[in-house]
Structure formats: structure tokens, C-alpha cells
Amino acid sequence: xxxxxxxxxxxxxxxxxPHCGFTLDEADQQFGSDDVRLSRLADTAGILRxxxxxxxxxxxxxxxxxxxxxFIAVYTGALxxxxxxxxxxxxxxxxxxxxxxxxxxxxxxxxxxxIDAESKxxxxxxxxxxxxxxxxxxxxxxxxxxxxxxxxGRYADGxxxxxxxxxxxxxKRCHQARRDQERFERRVCPQPKVDDMVQRIRSGHRPPAxxxxxxxxxEYPQPEEVEP
Amino acid sequence: MKPHLITALTLTASxxxxxxxxxxxxxxxxxxxxxxxxxxxxxxxxxxxxxxxxDPAAEPEPAPLDADQPTPEEVAESAAPVAKIAEKFLPAYFxxxxxxxxxDPQHILDHQSARDRLAFLESHAGDSTIDLxxxxxxxxxxxxxxxxxxxxxERFFSSGRPAMIIYYFFGQPQQSVLYLSPSLTDAVxxxxxxxxxxxxxxxxxEKTDPTDQLEAFTVQLAIRIYWMERMxxxxxxxxxxxxxxxxxxxxxxxxQKLTLAQRVDGMTLxxxxxxxxxxxxxxxxxxxxxxxxWWRRRTTFRLPEFEVEPPLGxxxxxxxxxxxxxxxxxxxxxxxxxxxxxxxxxxxxx
Numbered sequence: 001x002x003x004x005x006x007x008x009x010x011x012x013x014x015x016x017x018p019h020c021g022f023t024l025d026e027a028d029q030q031f032g033s034d035d036v037r038l039s040r041l042a043d044t045a046g047i048l049r050x051x052x053x054x055x056x057x058x059x060x061x062x063x064x065x066x067x068x069x070x071f072i073a074v075y076t077g078a079l080x081x082x083x084x085x086x087x088x089x090x091x092x093x094x095x096x097x098x099x100x101x102x103x104x105x106x107x108x109x110x111x112x113x114x115i116d117a118e119s120k121x122x123x124x125x126x127x128x129x130x131x132x133x134x135x136x137x138x139x140x141x142x143x144x145x146x147x148x149x150x151x152x153g154r155y156a157d158g159x160x161x162x163x164x165x166x167x168x169x170x171x172k173r174c175h176q177a178r179r180d181q182e183r184f185e186r187r188v189c190p191q192p193k194v195d196d197m198v199q200r201i202r203s204g205h206r207p208p209a210x211x212x213x214x215x216x217x218x219e220y221p222q223p224e225e226v227e228p
Numbered sequence: 229m230k231p232h233l234i235t236a237l238t239l240t241a242s243x244x245x246x247x248x249x250x251x252x253x254x255x256x257x258x259x260x261x262x263x264x265x266x267x268x269x270x271x272x273x274x275x276x277x278x279x280x281x282x283d284p285a286a287e288p289e290p291a292p293l294d295a296d297q298p299t300p301e302e303v304a305e306s307a308a309p310v311a312k313i314a315e316k317f318l319p320a321y322f323x324x325x326x327x328x329x330x331x332d333p334q335h336i337l338d339h340q341s342a343r344d345r346l347a348f349l350e351s352h353a354g355d356s357t358i359d360l361x362x363x364x365x366x367x368x369x370x371x372x373x374x375x376x377x378x379x380x381x382e383r384f385f386s387s388g389r390p391a392m393i394i395y396y397f398f399g400q401p402q403q404s405v406l407y408l409s410p411s412l413t414d415a416v417x418x419x420x421x422x423x424x425x426x427x428x429x430x431x432x433x434e435k436t437d438p439t440d441q442l443e444a445f446t447v448q449l450a451i452r453i454y455w456m457e458r459m460x461x462x463x464x465x466x467x468x469x470x471x472x473x474x475x476x477x478x479x480x481x482x483x484q485k486l487t488l489a490q491r492v493d494g495m496t497l498x499x500x501x502x503x504x505x506x507x508x509x510x511x512x513x514x515x516x517x518x519x520x521x522w523w524r525r526r527t528t529f530r531l532p533e534f535e536v537e538p539p540l541g542x543x544x545x546x547x548x549x550x551x552x553x554x555x556x557x558x559x560x561x562x563x564x565x566x567x568x569x570x571x572x573x574x575x576x577x578x
Contacts, residue, residue, distance in 0.1 A: 002548045067529050085551050124549030133531055137565075139549030144561035150554040174529040185534055 002136070004086040027091035037097045038075070045076040045117040052156035059160045063167055069129070071101045072111045072166070074159055078118035089114050089125035113162060115155065122150065124162075132184040133173040142166045311368040321363060322375050325384035329353060332364040336398045341439045345446060352450045357457060358412065359391040360449060367399035367438075377407060385409035392453060401432035401441050415460055424452035 003010050003017040004027075016023045041048075041057055048056065056074065063072050073096070079088055093112050101110070108127035111134075115122045124139040142165040146158030177184050256264075313321070313334070320333035329349035332342055345362070353359045371377065377395065385391045390411045397403040406425045408416055432445035552564055 004548055065528070067531075069530055069533075086548055090548070119553075120555035121551060121553045123551035126549060129531070129533060132534055134549070136548070136550050140552065140561070140565060143550055143552040147552060147554050147561045151557050170531070171529055174531055177532055181532055184532070 001131070004090040007086070022087075024091070024094055027087055028095070031088060031091045032095070035095050035097045036092065037099055040071065040073045040098050040100050042073070042075045042077075045078055045115070047076050047115070047117050047155045049156075056156050056159050059163050063163055066167065067170060069105070070109045070111065070170075071098070071105050072113070072163060073098055073101070074113045074115070076115040076117055076155070079114075079116045085114055085116055085119075085121055085123045086125070089123055093125050093127060111166065113159065115150075115159075117155075120150075122146070122158075124166075130170075132187045133170065133177070138166075138169045142169070311366055311370070313365065313369050313372065318372065318375075322380055325388070326361055326363075329360060330362050330364070334364070334366065336364050336366055337439070337442070341442070345442060348443075348446060348450075352453070353389075356450070356453055357390060358453050359389050360446070360453060361391055361393045362442075362446060363393070363395045364442075365395060365397050367397055369397065371395065377405065381407040382410055386411075392449070394449065396442065396445065398442065399438040401429045401445050404429060404445070415463075416456055420456065420459075424449060424456070427452060 001010060002008065003020060003022050005022040006017060006020040008017070008019045010017050010019070040060060041053060043053065060072050060074070064070070075092060079085055089112055092114075093107050093110060096107065096112075098107075098110070106127070106129075109129045111124065111126045111130065113122065113124050122143055124142060126134055126139075142162040145165045146162040149155070149158030149161060173184075317333045321331060328346060329352075330337075330342060330346040335342075337345065349360055349362065365371070381393050385393065386409070388409075391409040392412070393407040393409070395405040395407075404425060406421055408421065428445045428448040431448045432441040435441045435444050552561055553559060
């Protein structure tokens, strides 16, 4: 992952950025340490008309229906610099309390789209539940789909396009995870030790009964497509 | 050019001289004729002479035949049909307004043909505001003299829907007679009626089989009625003269109001095997697509959940997605793909 402030790569489990020392506490000092109550679609910049808001909300609702674990939120505001956008997204997803999102959906399952109407920039941040499945390139493609619409000031169209692209990416990842779950697991879980690897080879690559720090493979949550 | 012209002129002049110098035909008197015939001369059978013009006065009158001349009544009767309709069928023909569009109490048509014609006439009645009644008579039959057809038509068809009544002689379509109900007689001119009947008869006579003749006749008549309707509607936009006179008649549905031409087109579409299979295939494909779309909309997706430690002291958010600027159209997304901090960029790389 990348540091929200300096943009350099850091380890997932790093308590602070080894390059610039950024932590959530620093973001709290900048934006506030209290939780912020807001709705899933927070148009504080006032760039969406009523009808456009309805369209965006319908698209968000469709996304939430299709991915029952996840939710998507959109925030528009005036943040100043582009660099602030990443930090603000990091802070908001940690401190935000989305009123119209069911409580069983934590912010870790959230995807936040930020649009800065003043600096004409947009970004996407997402919770750690999605960390194995979304990459920076995926989010970049989503924003690229919206770029031409936002250039012309059609914010709602851009948001809808970005959400639809996100939906396509996640659907694809879901299919891939069904076929090869370990591929995604390796992205976020520590590599097994050499002893474990030897043991796995000797056991004919059968899943171990218990791996240190990991549940047995039989108990791994399986990706599934739930039919209605 | 010149030698040719001289040759042609010379040839023409020689021919003219030859024609003027032809010898005249020989003349023969009776004595010479007799002598030649007595000598047994037969070749040529005739002599090259001018034949004498026969004298009509000299020819003898033919002897009158020894038979009675027919009377004018007998001549008239010989041209008229000879068969009569049996008494028991007359009430079915002429006692009341027919309940069916095809009146054939003698069963001149076979069962299948009668059913086909009746189905057509009923179909026509569903399409048109003018009903078509066909009375079937035998080829050589005649309508009894005491039956006054016009009076019957006026009596039976004054009420109810407008109607065209045809007395059709099976196998002799040219003897057919056409009547219109009183509500139509003023609206449709006699010339138009005659044209309708004539064209129907002409088409019927193109067939040799009497059943085919009747079919062609009724189809053409139905088409002519359609054009009559169009003409009447154009003359009277409100169409009051074509409205059913009897209030107890059930109103026609939209489906029934389809014109004959539209129905013919529809039947063609339904009956043509290629079109029918194409329509079926298209329908099934559309259904499959609709079902796929519906299924895809309702399908939900779940991702596996792994244990991930939140970084940087945060609780929820480890994933930093991309940031894109849309401040300038000269800065396309492709140039922003490399998301590195500004201080790590080389000068002039953007």
C-alpha cells in the first residue's frame, strides 16, 4: 500500500509511514479526532442537482444490493490541494459514521469516492476488506472512466460510470477468488515459513490442519455467488 | 454508285416492257369445253380462262324441311334453366333473414367447401362493416317466379348491419345476382355494384373448378366491399351510414377492426414457414436475453474475508486508491497513471 501523504510504498502492517511518519493521529490533528456523521452520498460541494442525486443514489443502491458485504459512499467537497485528498479519504473512512449504511457493514467494507470540486480532483479509498481484491490500477481505471464526464462538469454521470466500472472489476475479482482463493490471500497474509513449506510439500500440497496465525483451509470463507 | 443506278434503271425498264407485252388469256366457248371434257382431259382440273359468273336466279330454291318451326315461347324456354328448386328448400332460402352468411340448404357445396366458405364469410364479417350473404343455387336452377328478390332483401335486410346479398349459381358465376341492403342502395351507385359483380365474375371464370370459382368470387367480392367501405368513409367521415343499425349487435373489438389487407398480411406472416421460424427464434432469443439480464441483476457476489491488520494506526482503511485530476483537458488520465509523489517526479516528466 501507499502512504496517504507521501505516496510512497509502505508495509501493510506498518504503524506509521517510514518515509514521512504519517499516522492516523496526524490526520486527526488535521481534520479532527471525533467521528463524523454523514450520509452515504454527501454532496457538501453542492455539485449535484436533485435529479442527479437520485440517479447516483440508485446506482449506489444497486451496487450495495449486488455486493451485500460492501457499501459505496461518495463525498464531494472543497479540500484545497490534491495531496490533501488522500489524507482526507484515509481519515474520513476511519472516522466517518455513515448514517444510512447498515451497522453490520463496517467501514472496512466501504469504498469511498472523493471529489474535490475546487481543485478538480477525485480519488478512491477503500477499507481493508477490499485490500486483497482492489489495486491502485483498478481504482485508476474507474476514475478514468469518469474523467471525460467530470471535465465537462457532468459529475453525476462520472460518478455513475466510475461505480459501474468498479462493479465490473469486483465481479471479476469475485469469480477469480472462487477459482484461486490463495492468490488473494497471499497478498495480505504473511508468507509461510520454510518449515511450513516443507511440510506442505511432504504432505502432497494438502492444506495443513492448522497454519500458524491462519485458520485451517477447510474453515476459510469461501467466495460465493448467492442466487436470489 | 453510278453503275448500280444504271443497272437498276435498266432492270426496271425491261420489267415494265415485259409486263406490257404479256399475252391475253385464251377464251373458250362451250363447244370447245365440251370437246375437251369428252376427250378425257383432267390435268389442271380447270382451264386457264375467266370463269363465268354464276347466275343466282338460275340456281334452284332449296326444298323446305318437312318439320314444324318452334314457337317463340319454346325458343325462350330452351334458353332458360330447366331445373327447379325443390319445394322443401324454399323456406330455408326465402322465408326469413338467414342466420348464416352461407345459405345452402340443398347442400350443393360439399362439407369441407361449405365450411371453408362460411369461415371466410364470417372472417369478412369480422373485418368489415358490410356483411356478405351468399345464397347457393344449382347450375341449372332458377329462382321461382313468385319470389321477388328485391322485396325479400328489403324486408329481411332493412334492419341489422348493412349487407350485400348474392344469389350465386354454382358453376355458373356469370348468372350471379347482386343486391344491397336498403341502407347501402343509396350510398353505392349501380355502376359500382355492377363493377363489383363483374370483376368477381371475371375472376371466378378464370377457374375451371366450380368450388374454386366460388372461392375466387367471394374473395374478390370481399375486396370490392373493402374498397366500397373506403369510398363511403371518404364520402362521410363520420361513417354514420355504415354504423350498425341494430343496437343489439355486439360492438366489434379492435382486433376485428383490422382491415382485410392487414389480415392477409398477418396470415402470410404466420403461415410462411421461414418467417414463422425466424419469429420463433427471435422470440426465444429475446426471452433468453431478458432472462439473462434479469438473472444477472439479481445475482449477488460475496468476497472472501481475510484477516488484515489495519496500518498506520487506522481502524478501517488501509487501501489507498488512485487520485486523478480533471482540471485540464490537456492532462489526460493516461498521463496520470504513474501515481508518485511530486517530489519524486523528474522535472518535465508531466
